[in-house]
Amino acid sequence: MKPIHVGLLGVGTVGGGTYTVLRRNQQEITRRTGRNIIIRMIADLDQERIRTLTAGDNDVVATSDALEIARHPDIDIVVELIGGQTIAKQAILEAIAHGKHVVTANKALLANHGNEIFAAAQQHNVIVAFEAAVAGGIPIIKALREGLAANQIEWIAGIINGTSNYILSEMRTKGLDFDTALASAQQLGYAEADPTFDIKGFDAAHKITIMAALAFGIPVRFDQTYIEGITQLANEDIRYAEELGYRIKLLGITKRTSSGIELRVHPTLIPAKRLIANVEGVMNAIIAQGDAVGPTLYYGAGAGAEPTASAVIADLxxxxxLMTSNPEHRVPVLAFLPELLSDTPIISMEEVETAYYLRLQVADQPGVLADISRILADNDISISAMIQKEHLSARNKVSIIMLLHKTKEKNTNAAIKKIQNLPVIADKIIRIRLEELGN
Amino acid sequence: MKPIHVGLLGVGTVGGGTYTVLRRNQQEITRRTGRNIIIRMIADLDQERIRTLTAGDNDVVATSDALEIARHPDIDIVVELIGGQTIAKQAILEAIAHGKHVVTANKALLANHGNEIFAAAQQHNVIVAFEAAVAGGIPIIKALREGLAANQIEWIAGIINGTSNYILSEMRTKGLDFDTALASAQQLGYAEADPTFDIKGFDAAHKITIMAALAFGIPVRFDQTYIEGITQLANEDIRYAEELGYRIKLLGITKRTSSGIELRVHPTLIPAKRLIANVEGVMNAIIAQGDAVGPTLYYGAGAGAEPTASAVIADLxxxxxLMTSNPEHRVPVLAFLPELLSDTPIISMEEVETAYYLRLQVADQPGVLADISRILADNDISISAMIQKEHLSARNKVSIIMLLHKTKEKNTNAAIKKIQNLPVIADKIIRIRLEELGN
Known part of the structure; x- marks a missing residue:
């Protein structure tokens, strides 16, 4: 069969990995597909980078113009690994308009402009594949769209940002504070010089937004995702959580409820005995719970040149x-037929029901606990566990750590506001959400 | 689009689950596929069972003759959930001969007669799908065939028999011996009245044999799989392993080496800190290691009505x-094109290289350890750890527990034989293999 001609946009880490793995495993891949998949053109502003990567490979045409490849008649599939939302978007839309299929790892672009891109792809009968956009080499998109197709997905919860997970692992195992752990992550190349994107939860939010669309058959709704990162986490809380049998992880969570879909990213206490609680370092893991299959978990490298290339090439x-098949019989880009997507609303964080961990620093005097308990009870919140600790620095204060049963976030907010105003409360109340993730 | 007509052979646990889930999630599944998948005919020797299951569903035709469905012109896909290797095989071959696609959960049949069945399917241009044959609801077949298509798979190791894993979990967490744990598994319905198939490793062997074929592009070679079950495991060894930082799991293992492919099932010490070591009860988990992606892990329910139905329906x-697509462009049944399967040999257990746990019960007298160490050294085997324990019953004996570095099984066999003949060795030497599964 005729070889497939690929145009590669961007040869940074993932682009370089894609080129390398595709060449190294060419024979094995051809044994699977029966046809050669060949990178014919590469675009990168840095021409030297292309030359270094492709040294000795005279069949590759180098260009600095991504759009040239997007429009080139010899190219069947365009692989977009430029990143960002300007040139990348333009190139993808141009490729689609020229009837080319697209493979991309660009989660930010899909989270923000996926609906537009997918609509264009449908109009032109081409495929947009994005396994590499979520959790690197873990074939989670395929699992959600195909492997679990029999199920009504009930919820998904995932460790989908390796940088944050590395920092949290370091904080727990070495007793470091956030800043020290971040510095260590930066030194090892696990966090960028400007780590905002990872530690503030945006990257995880892009990924959980994409998974929510696939799981529930809804449009991509990044603007409605609740996002809270790990920058405020104190080592103290990691230790108290541990004492109560929990670990703190930055989770992306999406859940189907009777009033709509929850879509949120925040630090979360999860039982230490859960498999996912034991995912350490930069690794990623996702639990998908289906009504028939029950809980399933997928684990692997969430980033890096070759793991991400593994996903890009699987898409290729x-x-x-699929490119020769009738578009009607392809797996729909968002798992459900575009005309049957649902408009189930994303519910606001105030309406989300979850359990909580609270840490209150209070004056060490009689009656304090009675006041706090009264306010919680008035807001229909019940306490499931409580420990009291000496304050780390002040002798006349104590730390009270409480776990609260599931309740609506707005109830917790109201109670916290009232408790915060009690004269005995010395500092800002720490509140971290808690999910049991099964039983 | 025209609905797809399915003929269901066998409505035991999995067949019943398939019918139930398909009906319950009909709407969600149609949102995904754009066409109805309808069970039109059901065959079961027990007609009452069909009536009970399909009460109120007047569109289903019941029969006691599986072959009637396999030949019926109205049926597009035959789902074989009868089990066994007689009628099931006959019905599948008949369906294939009549140009029908087949979905089956029958691991024993595929492990023993897969090559014949796959050849027939190829000849008639039909699909044989078997996601449900390995690890129940976990979409591991799809991951190996498609999700990891960019990789040279290096090795696979899996907890793929829930019954055995439940027994081992009970032995470890409750300090039970094998017989008591087995009885508890039987009481809870996790083990059958005749549990041979599960506890002797045959079921795990069927599954790892199928995964090896998919991972390496080789024919199904069940007859060459090394199989050792868990019936000989003493609680004592589980405890000593724990003390050394390991858990004992029944693993199916297949590995690509320079001299051929390893294919084996046996109890295995694995580091307690590995995620897979923490898979408890009847759950299954599989690690697949690819050259590009590194280690990936897949976890979920390995059996049960609805989890297995989840896999059957995903195949449907x-x-x-795929049924409307050109057979050339379908995913090959064994992941690689049939004409490009490789004849890489399975290496004999004697040639396998692995690490070991040994327990020796020896007379408590000077010089014993020197004799043992000498024999190991003479066979090029080095010791990585050793602990000595009081014998559980005899005062004049001690138990020596050793971990041996990686060596060929034949070296270990030779050394054990010589050590066993030492006059100071009181009982049969216990030998359990050990795998680090990463670093």
């Missing part, structure tokens, strides 16, 4: 097989 | 999409 193989 | 959805 898929597209190679 | 896949077949529904």
């Amino acid at each position: 193989v898929d597209v190679t097989r | 959805v896949d077949v529904t999409r």
Whole structure:
């Protein structure tokens, strides 16, 4: 069969990995597909980078113009690994308009402009594949769209940002504070010089937004995702959580409820005995709970040149097989037929029901606990566990750590506001959400 | 689009689950596929069972003759959930001969007669799908065939028999011996009245044999799989392993080496800190290590009505999409094109290289350890750890527990034989293999 001609946009880390793995495993991949998948053109502003990567490979045409590849008649599939939302978006839309299939790892672009891109792809009968956009090498998109197709997905919870997970692992195992752990992550190349994107939860939010669309058959709704990062986490809380049998992880969570879909990213206490609580360092893991299959978990490298290339190339193989088929019989880009997407609303964080961990620093005097308990009870919140600790620095204060049963966030907010105003409360109340993730 | 007509053979646990889930989630599944997948005919020797299951569903035709369905012109896909290797095989071959696609959960049949069945399917241009044959609801077949298509798979190791894993979990957490744990598993319905198939490792062997074929592009070679079950495991060894930082799990293992492919099932010490070591009860988990992606892990329910139905129906959805496509562009049944399967040999257990746990019960007298160490050294085996324990019953004996570095099984066999003949060795030497599964 005729070889498939690929145009590669961007040869940074993932682009370089894609080129390398595709060449190294060419024979094995051809044994699977029956046809060669060949990178024919590469675009990168840095021409030297292309030359270094492709040294000795005379069949590759180098250009600095991504759009040239997007429009080139010799190219069947365009792989967008430029990142960002300007040139990348333009190139993808141009490729689609020229009838080319697209593979991308660009989660930010899909989270923000996925609906527009997918609509264009549908109009032009081309495929947009994005396995590499969520959790690197873990084939989670395929699992959600195909492997679990029999199920009504009930919820998804995932460790989907390796940088944050590395920092949290370091804080727990070495007793570091956030800043020290972040510095260590930066030194090892696990966090960027400007780590905002990872530690503030935006990256995880892009990914959980995409998974929510796939799981529930809804449009991509990044603007409605609740996002809270790990920058405010104190080591103290990691230790108290541990004492209560929990670990703190930055989770992306999406859940189907009777009033709508929850879509949120925040630090979360989860039982230490859960498999996902034991995912350490930069690794990623996702639990998908289906009504028939129950809980399933997928674990692997969430980033890095070759793991991400693994996902990009799996998409290339898929597209190679599907491009000749009737578009009606392809797996829909968002798992459900575009005309049957649902408009189930995303519910606001105030309406989300979850359990909580609270840490209150209070004056060490009689009656304090009675006041706090009264306010909680008045807001229909019940306490499931409580420990009292000496304050780390002040002798006349104590720390009270409480776990609260599931309740609506707005109730907790109201109670916290009232408790915060009690004269005995010395500092800002720490509140971290808690999810049991099964039983 | 025209609905897909399915003929269901066998409505035991999984067949019943398949019918139930397909009906319950009909709407969600149609949102995914754009066409109805309808069970039109059901065969079961127990007609009452069909009536009970389909009460009120007047569109289903019941029969006691599986072959009637396999030949029926109205049926597009035959789902074989009868089990066994007689009628099931006959019905599958008949369906294939009549140009029908087949979905089956029958691991024993595929492990023993897969090559014949797959050849027939290829000849008739039909699909044989078997996601449900390995690890129940976990979409591991799809991950190996498609999700990891960019990789040279290096090795796979899996907890793929829930019954055995439940027994081992009970032995460890409750300090039970094998027989008591087995009885508890039987009482809870996790083990059958005749549990041979599960506890002797045959079921795990069927599954790892199928995964090896998919991972390496080789024919199904069940007859060459090394199989050792868990019936000989003493609680004592589980405890000593724990003390050394390991858990004992029944693993199916297959590995690509320079001299051939390892294919084996046996109890295995694995580091307690590995995620897979913490998979408890009847749950399944599989690690697949690819050269690009590194280690990936897949976890979920390995059996049960609805989890297995989840896999059966995912296959139905896949077949529904693929049946109209050119057979050349379908995912090959064994992941690689049939004409490009490799004849890489399975290496004999004697040639396998692995690490070991040994327990020796020896007379408590000077010089014993020197004799043992000498024999190990003479066979090029080095010791990585050793602990000495009082013998559980005899005062004049001690138990020596050793971990041996990686060596060929034949070296270990030779050394054990010589050590066993030392006059100071009182009982049969216990030998359990050990795998680090990463670093």
